[in-house]
Amino acid sequence: MISVENVSFNYPSGPEVLHDMNLRINDGEFVAIMGENGAGKTTLVKMFNGLLKPVRGRVLIDGVETHQKSVAQLSRDVGLIFQNPDHQLFAETVQGELAFSLRNFGFSEDVIQRRVTNLLTALDLERYATSSPFVLSGGERKRVALAAILVWDPKHVIMDEPTIGQDYLQKDRLRHFIMQLKSQEKTVVIVTHDVEFVAECKPRVILLSQGKVIADGSAVDILTNRRLVEQSSLVMPQIASLMNNLNSLHAPPGIIDAYSAREFLKDKLRRAVTTRPPPER
Amino acid sequence: MDLSFTYAGADKPSMENVDLSIEKGEFVILTGPSGCGKTTFCRCLNGLIPNFYAGDLRGELKVDGIDVRGKSTAELATHVGFVFQNPENQLFSLSVERDVAFGLENLGIPREEALKRVEWAMEVTGILNLRNKAPYELSGGQQQRAAIAGVLAMRPGIIVLDEPTSFLDPKSAEEIVAVIAKLNQELNLTTLLVEHRLDVVSKYANRVIVMDKGKVALDGPPGEIYGDEARLIGIGLPRVTMLFHLLRRDGFQVKKNPTTVQQAAEELNRMLNQ
Numbered sequence: 001m002i003s004v005e006n007v008s009f010n011y012p013s014g015p016e017v018l019h020d021m022n023l024r025i026n027d028g029e030f031v032a033i034m035g036e037n038g039a040g041k042t043t044l045v046k047m048f049n050g051l052l053k054p055v056r057g058r059v060l061i062d063g064v065e066t067h068q069k070s071v072a073q074l075s076r077d078v079g080l081i082f083q084n085p086d087h088q089l090f091a092e093t094v095q096g097e098l099a100f101s102l103r104n105f106g107f108s109e110d111v112i113q114r115r116v117t118n119l120l121t122a123l124d125l126e127r128y129a130t131s132s133p134f135v136l137s138g139g140e141r142k143r144v145a146l147a148a149i150l151v152w153d154p155k156h157v158i159m160d161e162p163t164i165g166q167d168y169l170q171k172d173r174l175r176h177f178i179m180q181l182k183s184q185e186k187t188v189v190i191v192t193h194d195v196e197f198v199a200e201c202k203p204r205v206i207l208l209s210q211g212k213v214i215a216d217g218s219a220v221d222i223l224t225n226r227r228l229v230e231q232s233s234l235v236m237p238q239i240a241s242l243m244n245n246l247n248s249l250h251a252p253p254g255i256i257d258a259y260s261a262r263e264f265l266k267d268k269l270r271r272a273v274t275t276r277p278p279p280e281r
Numbered sequence: 282m283d284l285s286f287t288y289a290g291a292d293k294p295s296m297e298n299v300d301l302s303i304e305k306g307e308f309v310i311l312t313g314p315s316g317c318g319k320t321t322f323c324r325c326l327n328g329l330i331p332n333f334y335a336g337d338l339r340g341e342l343k344v345d346g347i348d349v350r351g352k353s354t355a356e357l358a359t360h361v362g363f364v365f366q367n368p369e370n371q372l373f374s375l376s377v378e379r380d381v382a383f384g385l386e387n388l389g390i391p392r393e394e395a396l397k398r399v400e401w402a403m404e405v406t407g408i409l410n411l412r413n414k415a416p417y418e419l420s421g422g423q424q425q426r427a428a429i430a431g432v433l434a435m436r437p438g439i440i441v442l443d444e445p446t447s448f449l450d451p452k453s454a455e456e457i458v459a460v461i462a463k464l465n466q467e468l469n470l471t472t473l474l475v476e477h478r479l480d481v482v483s484k485y486a487n488r489v490i491v492m493d494k495g496k497v498a499l500d501g502p503p504g505e506i507y508g509d510e511a512r513l514i515g516i517g518l519p520r521v522t523m524l525f526h527l528l529r530r531d532g533f534q535v536k537k538n539p540t541t542v543q544q545a546a547e548e549l550n551r552m553l554n555q
Binding site for chain 2: 035036037038083084131132135136137138139140161164165166167168169170171193195196199232233234235237238239241242245246249257258259261262265266268269272
């Protein structure tokens with residue numbers, strides 16, 4: 001469990017960026033942290049593996065205060081994948097990148113081999129095993145950075161903007177992958193601006209604005225709330241706007257992705273076809 | 282024309298036999314799966330390839346009628362402006378104004394002329410009020426505007442933006458895309474926008490080029506391009522377009538491929554009331 005209790009934070013001699021924040025994320029939960037640029041999202045998640053420590057208040061990972069552990073110790077349980085993969089990658093080959101931490105953690109070579117292979121397959125990277133991470137595209141490097149953390153199987157997985165630079169198929173793959181992590185009882189926290197991705201995955205959403213939690217609830221409740229969407233510089237998912245636009249259809253709340261819209265409209269369209277008056281002779 | 286490039290150390294080309302021409306004033310979206318060669322193509326336009334990225338470049342590329350081969354990136358900068366994904370990589374001065382002026386100072390443009398251009402560039406991007414701020418004091422959207430202003434001050438005829446909205450919150454992203462569209466219209470600035478988020482940009486573009494595996498796979502107006510083939514390549518169709526793909530698969534008579542919420546609402550109303 002990740003608990004944030006009365007946490008305030010400022011960078012040295014900077015203004016306060018998190019104000020008296022409280023939240024709790026249970027094991028196995030899937031949470032999206034959203035909010036405008038500068039809302040404090042990245043600062044908050046850097047507290048989860050102890051990269052930053054609160055100035056006031058405390059952060060507890062599985063009941064232990066982050067102050068009591070080093071980043072290296074915390075990282076074993078909390079895998080944080082940075083927004084910019086280049087802050088993380090350094091090895092000469094993709095498989096070397098993945099094996100590095102496992103060697104440090106003292107795993108045996110056959111375990112390392114197996115885990116590296118599994119992850120490269122899961123993230124569609126097998127063909128790059130012996131390539132340098134630096135000849136890959138931005139989106140591919142991002143997946144290598146993700147694989148390099150997941151390979152040591154942390155209990156809590158934190159991803160900062162995982163969908164940037166990913167095309168639709170890769171996002172779909174990422175979505176399935178997150179569901180798989182969830183089914184293994186892992187906590188998955190993503191920081192994201194990608195409202196369409198959130199509309200499709202429907203995680204719990206924690207909405208930040210100016211260093212405070214302004215809302216905490218389901219993706220549907222938050223992404224269809226015009227006031228909240230406006231306040232945190234988000235936009236409504238396209239499908240939610242479409243349903244608003246067609247208010248004469250009286251769509252039930254909760255239709256924010258193409259698949260649920262399809263189910264709803266299929267029914268409406270069939271009815272429109274069958275109730276249509278017969279053509280005049 | 283027939284452009285190919287293989288990065289040094291890579292075993293196959295990142296871009297192969299790309300053949301296309303973009304006319305003055307067009308607003309083109311370049312999209313495709315990650316690793317399809319989009320960024321490689323853009324790097325050729327301003328000479329970063331082959332000047333900074335070593336490798337094997339074949340074929341011919343003309344920008345504003347000039348053969349880019351053998352031209353320095355500085356020379357090309359007055360023809361092609363480049364805006365990157367992350368504005369933090371592009372801004373470094375102590376004030377916005379200095380940042381916007383930086384490129385001009387490097388070109389040795391006379392002070393009077395430079396001041397005029399800086400003023401103009403800040404005005405058209407809507408950042409006059411930010412001139413004395415340090416870039417790190419700005420929001421992501423403001424930073425990206427400053428980066429665009431710095432590029433515009435060089436008065437290029439062509440602007441290339443490589444996923445300029447990906448680090449921005451959705452509202453700032455919409456605003457930046459609107460600024461880009463306005464510049465395209467008002468200055469007749471040829472615009473090449475690399476984007477995955479087609480839902481935000483489709484309403485402005487008159488042409489979409491889809492690259493896949495280093496080649497041009499599709500090329501045409503958004504409504505025509507966003508078909509089954511595009512979906513199979515894996516590009517992120519606007520969600521309303523995707524909805525209509527699903528409805529068509531269910532057997533409904535869909536006439537158009539809507540690319541915006543407005544068009545989708547109209548088409549649905551037609552289908553429901555016909």
